[in-house]
Amino acid sequence: MSPEEERVIRARQAGRAKVMALLLGGFVLLVFAISIVKMTH
Amino acid sequence: MTPTATTLSAAPPVADWRDFLALCKPRVLTLVVFTGLCGLLAAPVSVHPVIGFTAILCIAMAAGAAGALNQWYESDIDALMKRTRARPLPAGRMSRESALHFGVGLGGFSVVLMGLATNWVTAAILLVSILFYVMVYTVWLKRRTPQNIVIGGAAGAFPPMIGWAAATGDVTLMPVLLFTLIFLWTPPHFWALALFVKTDYGNAGVPMLPVVAGERVTRQQIGLYTIPMAVAAVAPWPLALAGWIYGTVAVATTLIFAVLAAVVTFRTSDAGMKPEKQLFKYSILYLFILFGALVVDRWVLA
Numbered sequence: 320m321s322p323e324e325e326r327v328i329r330a331r332q333a334g335r336a337k338v339m340a341l342l343l344g345g346f347v348l349l350v351f352a353i354s355i356v357k358m359t360h
Numbered sequence: 361m362t363p364t365a366t367t368l369s370a371a372p373p374v375a376d377w378r379d380f381l382a383l384c385k386p387r388v389l390t391l392v393v394f395t396g397l398c399g400l401l402a403a404p405v406s407v408h409p410v411i412g413f414t415a416i417l418c419i420a421m422a423a424g425a426a427g428a429l430n431q432w433y434e435s436d437i438d439a440l441m442k443r444t445r446a447r448p449l450p451a452g453r454m455s456r457e458s459a460l461h462f463g464v465g466l467g468g469f470s471v472v473l474m475g476l477a478t479n480w481v482t483a484a485i486l487l488v489s490i491l492f493y494v495m496v497y498t499v500w501l502k503r504r505t506p507q508n509i510v511i512g513g514a515a516g517a518f519p520p521m522i523g524w525a526a527a528t529g530d531v532t533l534m535p536v537l538l539f540t541l542i543f544l545w546t547p548p549h550f551w552a553l554a555l556f557v558k559t560d561y562g563n564a565g566v567p568m569l570p571v572v573a574g575e576r577v578t579r580q581q582i583g584l585y586t587i588p589m590a591v592a593a594v595a596p597w598p599l600a601l602a603g604w605i606y607g608t609v610a611v612a613t614t615l616i617f618a619v620l621a622a623v624v625t626f627r628t629s630d631a632g633m634k635p636e637k638q639l640f641k642y643s644i645l646y647l648f649i650l651f652g653a654l655v656v657d658r659w660v661l662a
Contacts, residue, residue, distance in 0.1 A: 328374045338377040352410045
C-alpha cells in the first residue's frame with residue numbers, strides 16, 4: 320500500500336469516526352428527550 | 361500476523377461515510393419521509409414533537425436499511441445498468457459484508473426504537489415494510505416477474521400508514537386509502553421510467569414490463585392503473601375523510617396526471633421519450649402535492 324492510499328484510508332476512517340460520534344451524541348440526546356416526554360405525558 | 365503489502369492490498373475497501381449514505385438511497389428517502397410525515401400530521405390525534413420526530417426518523421432509517429439491503433442483494437445487476445453502476449457496491453468502494461451489516465443493523469435499530477418511542481403496532485408495520493421490500497420485492501419478485509413493481513409497490517406504500525399508526529396506535533380506513541393510493545400510483549410511475557430506461561433493464565436481465573411484454577402493453581397498463589389510482593386519490597373527499605381543500609387539489613392534480621398518462625397510453629410514435637419523462641417527473645410532484653394538501657386540509661379545516 321502506497322503512502323497516498325494509506326492517507327486516503329486514514330481520512331475515511333477519521334471521517335466515519337466523526338460521523339459516528341455525532342450520531343451517537345444525537346442518539347443520547349434523543350433517548351433523553353423521549354424519556355422526559357414519556358415520564359411527563 | 362503482521363499484515364504485509366499483499367494482505368493489505370487484498371483487504372476489503374474502506375468505505376467513506378458518504379457511501380453509507382448513498383446506500384440508503386437518499387433521493388427515494390425524501391418521498392418516503394414526506395409521505396410518512398403527512399400520514400403522521402393528517403392523523404386525528406396530535407403527537408408530541410419529540411415522538412413525532414422519532415417516528416419519522418425511524419421511518420427514514422427503516423427505508424434506508426431496506427435500500428441498503430436491496431443494493432446488497434442487487435449489486436450484480438446494478439453493475440450492469442448505467443443508472444446504478446456508480447453505486448458504492450458495484451463501483452467497488454464498499455464490501456458486500458459492510459452493506460449487509462449496515463442494512464440489518466439499521467433496520468433492527470429502527471424497529472426497536474420505533475416500538476419503544478411510539479407503540480409496537482407501528483414497529484410491527486415498520487418491520488413488515490422492510491421485510492416486504494427486501495424479501496418479497498428484491499429477492500422474490502424483481503428478477504422473476506414483470507409484475508415485480510406492482511406487488512413490490514406495497515413496500516413504498518407503507519410510510520403514511522406507519523406515520524398514522526405512530527400517532528393513533530391503530531390503522532383505520534384513511535391510512536388504508538393512502539396506502540392504496542401509493543400502491544396504485546407505483547405502476548404508472550415506474551413503468552413510465554422503465555419505458556425510457558428499457559435498454560438498461562434489458563441489459564441487466566430484469567424482467568420489467570417493457571422488456572418482457574413490449575412498449576404497447578406497458579402503455580396500456582399505465583393507462584389502466586391510472587383509473588383506480590385516480591379513484592383512490594379522490595375517494596377521501598366523498599367519503600368525508602378529507603375536506604374540500606384536499607378534494608379540490610386531488611381532482612385538479614389527478615386530472616393532470618390522467619392527461620399525461622393518456623398521452624403516454626395512446627402514443628404510437630417511438631421518437632424520443634418526452635411524454636414518458638414528463639409523466640415520471642410529474643408523478644413524483646403529484647404525490648408531494650397530494651399529501652401536502654391532505655395535511656393543509658386537516659390543519660386548516662380541523
